[in-house]
Amino acid sequence: MYKPIYIFIGLRYLWNSRLTSFKKIITTLSIIGISIGISSIIITISLINGFQNEFKKNFLSFIPHLIITNKNYYIDESEFPKNILKLKNIQKVSSFINSKVLVKNKKKISIGEIIAFKAKNYDSFRNYNIKNTLYTLNSKENNVIIGKKLAEKLNININDLIKLIVIPNSKKKFLTKQFNEQIFKVTGFFYTKNEVDSYQILINTQIALKFLHYDKNYITGWRIWLKDPLSFNINTFKTKKNNLLFLDWTLKQGELFKAVQIEKYIILLFFISILSVSGLNVVITLTVNMIEKKNIIAILQTQGLCRKKIMFIFVTLGLSTSLIGNLLGTLISFILIYQKKILNLLIKILFNNISISIEIFPFQIFLVNIIFILISILSTLYPIWNITKSTPSTILSNE
Structure with missing residues (x-):
């Protein structure tokens, strides 16, 4: 049986x-x-x-998942909220200096965004595949490395000169007749197969400080990359300091999110x-x-x-x-x-x-x-x- x-x-x-x-x-x-x-x-x-x-x-590795700054986008580096480092979802943090600019060559003009490059923050730019041209971003020469799509849009070649004009953050500054503008030399291109190729411009940190008239130890803010950017609550990152702004990637790429x-x-x-x-x-x-x-x-x-x-x-x-x-x-x-x-x-x-x-x-x-x-x-x-x-x-x- x-x-x-x-x-x-x-x-x-x-x-x-x-x-x-x-x-x-x-x-x-x-x-x-x-x-x-x-x-x-x-x-x-x-x-x-x-x-x-x-x-x-291919996308989220090129843009910061979270940006910490203030209303003026101009903050002392010593004000960094250190308690954020205790959170488990943090992968890496780096300070940054950036500004929206008008990019102008002899015949065409476009909008771009300068990103200051520091040697110690090379990991943030590893995916740009610019190791062979990084040495040109020194503190003595006005050199830049731009996205290939931006170069094609403006018909720019290596060693061409371009004029960068800073776009003011406030309306009051925008109405003034004086703008920060300077001539830069294009020493290389980067190609990431991402939308950053159409607007980003890499520049040396010391050159950026002078160009934007930043005081010493002042930056635009901090860029944070997360281990899992698709599932996180921005409220867990906020601190008691009311003067800080927390901008996550979902605000900038709302439709995609x-x-x-x-x-x-x-x-x-x-x-x-x-x-x-x-x-x-x-x-x-x-x-x-x-x-x-x-x-x-x-x-x-x-x-x-x-x-x-x-x-x-x-x-x-x-x-x-x-x-x-x-x-x-x-x-x-x-x-x-x-x-x-x-x-x-x-x-x-x-x-x-x-x-x-x-x-x-x-x-x-x-x-x-x-x-x-x-x-x-x-x-x-x-x-x-x-x-x-x-x-x-x-x-x-x-x-």
Whole structure:
């Protein structure tokens, strides 16, 4: 005799050679439905992970996630709120000097933004790939390195001279006739494949201090990069000092941040929809089995099999279906993810000239599988309750 008996009976109900074709089709479709749901969720989450990783690497690595300054954008370096360094989400902090400027060559004019470069803050500019030209940003010569897109817009070549005109922060200064302006020599370009290529201008710190008429030890503010810029609360960074301004990247890139947030809600809705369909799938499969097996269940009850064990029979049936579907779905998703050619081919049917980036987190896959299994178990409760509420005498009296 097989023990425990309810597992043996549950597995026999799942699949055996005497099952009718209709039951085999129902069971197969149920497993296929769960497999498609699992593989769809895993592939979608992996694509989102890849997109967010590329977004952080190619976009958020070039702009500060948080800027600390004051209303005048002119602050003493000694006023830095040191308690911020205690926060766990901080990756790096660097002081900076910047200002919006008009960039003018012989025939064209555009708006740019100068960023002062310090040798000790080289990590902040590592992604700019300007190591070979950094030596030109010395404190003795008026040299600058500009973005390639800005250079193309103004038809600027290396060693060309450009005029930078500071745009005043306040309306009063803007109405005056005197503007800070100076001639600079372009000694190099940077190309990051990012929007900073169209406006940023790198300049030596000492030259920037003189150009902007900054006093010694005064800066524009501090730039902060976070470990996870996509999920942080700006209120955790604020201090008791009311004169400080805290500007996060979501203010400057509001529409882009909203798009990322909407993407998360869509994925959550998609996840809930797939869970609902999979749960309904299990309910239908079990209900069909129970309607057909109700007489046998009644006979088992008259033979002394308690309701608890009968419940376990159908829990075993639902759980087996879910486990097989989960394993197949996970396997299919892994094959499609690691064989990127297949996935690229499927994506190119809908989108042209798009490159995909995929990143798998084992914990997420484990969590998805666990949630699907739990939903499958919960889905067995209604069919079980429906069949066990009737007594054996009521069921068999109709025979």
